[in-house]
Amino acid sequence: MLLQISEPNSTENVARERKRGLGIDLGTTNSLVATKSEGGADVITDVSGARLVPSVVNFTGVVTVGTSALESAVSDVRNTVVSAKRFMGRSRHDLNDQQLLGLTTSDPLAFDTDDGPKTPVEVSSEILRSLAARARQSLDETEDGVVITVPAYFDDRQRQATRQAAELADLNVLRLLNEPTAAAIAYGLDETIAESSVVAVYDLGGGTFDISILRMERGLLRVLATGGDTALGGDDFDEIIVRWMLDQWGLDSMTRDQHRQLAMMARAVKEQLSESPEVSIVATGELAHLDDLLLTRETFTLLAETLIQRTLKACDQTLDDAGRSEVAHVVLVGGSTRMPIIREAVAKHFNLEPLCSINPDEVVALGAALQADILVGNGDGDEALLLDVIPLSLGLETYGGLIEKIIPRNAVLPLAKAQEFTTAKDGQTGLVVHVLQGERERVEDCRSLARFELNGIPPMVAGAARILVTFKVDADGLLEVSAREEITGTEAALVVKPSFGLSDDEVASMLRASQTNAAEDMQARQLREAKVEAESLLHGLIGALEADGDLLSDEERAALETEASGLVQALASDDTEFIRALTDQLGQASLTFAERRMDRSIKSALSGVAVSELDSAD
Numbered sequence: 001m002l003l004q005i006s007e008p009n010s011t012e013n014v015a016r017e018r019k020r021g022l023g024i025d026l027g028t029t030n031s032l033v034a035t036k037s038e039g040g041a042d043v044i045t046d047v048s049g050a051r052l053v054p055s056v057v058n059f060t061g062v063v064t065v066g067t068s069a070l071e072s073a074v075s076d077v078r079n080t081v082v083s084a085k086r087f088m089g090r091s092r093h094d095l096n097d098q099q100l101l102g103l104t105t106s107d108p109l110a111f112d113t114d115d116g117p118k119t120p121v122e123v124s125s126e127i128l129r130s131l132a133a134r135a136r137q138s139l140d141e142t143e144d145g146v147v148i149t150v151p152a153y154f155d156d157r158q159r160q161a162t163r164q165a166a167e168l169a170d171l172n173v174l175r176l177l178n179e180p181t182a183a184a185i186a187y188g189l190d191e192t193i194a195e196s197s198v199v200a201v202y203d204l205g206g207g208t209f210d211i212s213i214l215r216m217e218r219g220l221l222r223v224l225a226t227g228g229d230t231a232l233g234g235d236d237f238d239e240i241i242v243r244w245m246l247d248q249w250g251l252d253s254m255t256r257d258q259h260r261q262l263a264m265m266a267r268a269v270k271e272q273l274s275e276s277p278e279v280s281i282v283a284t285g286e287l288a289h290l291d292d293l294l295l296t297r298e299t300f301t302l303l304a305e306t307l308i309q310r311t312l313k314a315c316d317q318t319l320d321d322a323g324r325s326e327v328a329h330v331v332l333v334g335g336s337t338r339m340p341i342i343r344e345a346v347a348k349h350f351n352l353e354p355l356c357s358i359n360p361d362e363v364v365a366l367g368a369a370l371q372a373d374i375l376v377g378n379g380d381g382d383e384a385l386l387l388d389v390i391p392l393s394l395g396l397e398t399y400g401g402l403i404e405k406i407i408p409r410n411a412v413l414p415l416a417k418a419q420e421f422t423t424a425k426d427g428q429t430g431l432v433v434h435v436l437q438g439e440r441e442r443v444e445d446c447r448s449l450a451r452f453e454l455n456g457i458p459p460m461v462a463g464a465a466r467i468l469v470t471f472k473v474d475a476d477g478l479l480e481v482s483a484r485e486e487i488t489g490t491e492a493a494l495v496v497k498p499s500f501g502l503s504d505d506e507v508a509s510m511l512r513a514s515q516t517n518a519a520e521d522m523q524a525r526q527l528r529e530a531k532v533e534a535e536s537l538l539h540g541l542i543g544a545l546e547a548d549g550d551l552l553s554d555e556e557r558a559a560l561e562t563e564a565s566g567l568v569q570a571l572a573s574d575d576t577e578f579i580r581a582l583t584d585q586l587g588q589a590s591l592t593f594a595e596r597r598m599d600r601s602i603k604s605a606l607s608g609v610a611v612s613e614l615d616s617a618d
């Protein structure tokens with residue numbers, strides 16, 4: 001079921017004031033803030049025109065953020081925090097000894113500064129605060145809400161930590177948006193591509209490579225799979241140029257300082273090669289005695305071949321993980337995708353022109369700004385398209401260990417749906433509401449989210465009780481399940497977080513499992529249903545024989561018992577058809593008995609009861 005959220009009557013909106021939304025790319029090295037502008041989105045600069053804010057915070061009594069904090073990164077290492085993003089939502093046991101350096105030994109995880117311990121959330125909140133201040137100053141107004149981007153592979157704890165950082169900075173978070181999705185939105189793909197189209201977002205930064213596979217589903221770009229290499233980035237391309245220079249000069253060793261100097265040179269050469277077909281390298285300082293070198297794009301292409309192939313292999317692997325082979329668009333993100341050799345290799349590999357017209361350092365923030373503008377309420381009425389969806393179906397365990405789906409996967413949030421259930425056994429006074437997530441048919445193949453009991457159901461025959469189970473999911477994906485017995489009004493409810501602990505990768509793999517196992521699951525479901533039906537018939541028959549056995553002659557009773565024991569034996573097998581056939585047979589055989597019982601019960605109900613009492617007689 002879809003609940004479309006549409007704008008209030010559009011005529012009333014004509015004079016509505018435009019709201020201000022901000023898009024924030026909270027990066028490991030640099031962060032940016034952008035906002036919607038005429039016909040697009042713009043990065044907001046500081047007074048000196050700088051676009052990027054280094055994600056660095058210095059704590060020495062006063063807090064400084066960005067370029068000024070970066071300046072103290074070398075002189076005041078202890079009080080300067082860099083790369084806080086890597087620690088968001090992490091605990092001590094997630095980190096290695098190297099990463100634990102400079103952190104306090106107590107919980108929660110914090111950076112040890114003269115200003116006291118600073119948690120990654122606090123550090124990030126300072127960066128967010130500074131970005132918001134920059135925007136407010138530049139725009140001369142306070143924003144109504146922000147969209148903050150996070151890596152697609154961020155788990156729930158990391159996302160939660162990001163939200164906390166924003167709350168600490170007093171920001172109104174409209175949504176956390178996956179970075180690759182933001183990039184695709186910046187290119188307008190959320191509005192232009194066809195349903196089911198697949199987009200690959202190739203993100204090559206300074207130190208990491210990320211590949212994300214998105215798919216258009218019901219007007220929403222969903223992350224199907226993520227992959228990449230956390231130790232492959234622009235720095236490695238610098239390093240191969242360093243190696244080449246040493247090789248050319250016939251040097252095989254160097255000091256750390258020399259290496260750092262050469263790496264800086266190499267980086268400049270690499271970046272120049274993005275503009276010109278060849279770059280001459282003039283050795284200076286300590287290395288001035290060495291020959292000048294000429295590096296051509298052709299040579300660089302050969303040198304970089306292995307690195308590029310590694311990224312493409314990761315692309316294929318991730319596409320495979322997503323269960324896809326066709327890609328409609330490739331979006332390039334990250335400073336290193338400015339290299340023409342990358343663009344050419346990607347174009348050739350996917351056999352299509354990659355989208356790279358937007359500055360690859362800014363594309364994520366720009367996409368977030370467009371999304372923020374719509375979420376803040378400046379949209380044109382298509383808002384429902386931008387709401388989140390349920391990644392995996394939600395349902396309940398029913399009799400026989402089967403799952404009954406209540407909310408289908410991809411239903412748009414927020415939503416509510418109710419379904420009526422009943423008891424499986426005579427006199428049943430309680431039931432367990434077992435909430436499950438997944439696409440498979442059997443309980444053991446789905447993910448258990450929560451379990452609660454509804455007690456106090458008045459004893460009734462099986463199938464007579466009416467239990468209304470309601471699933472409500474709010475815009476943040478919080479699920480509330482309630483069960484209410486309609487006769488007594490007895491109620492029980494529970495709140496669960498369905499996405500908790502499930503990464504997009506896990507969602508993708510659960511989906512793949514459901515596709516791969518669909519046929520098998522269907523058979524299993526049919527078998528279970530056949531067994532449940534057979535069991536309930538047997539159960540009913542035993543009760544009936546006990547109560548009204550005298551209605552049958554000995555031969556009739558013996559014949560029924562033979563049929564019944566045949567079915568009991570069949571139940572031990574996994575032969576759905578056989579169980580069904582014997583169930584039908586027993587059902588037919590007991591028809592006469594059922595009719596006689598019906599007659600008897602009507603007669604007994606009517607005998608000696610005044611007409612006025614009939615309603616309350618049971």
Ligand code: AMP
Pocket residue numbers: 029204205206207233234235267270271272274333334335336337338339361
């Ligand atoms: P990012 O982490 O996305 O900021 O990317 C930084 C990386 O992009 C560094 O390795 C830079 O050397 C690289 N980069 C930036 N501009 C260029 C360029 N014009 N050509 C090649 N690499 C670049």
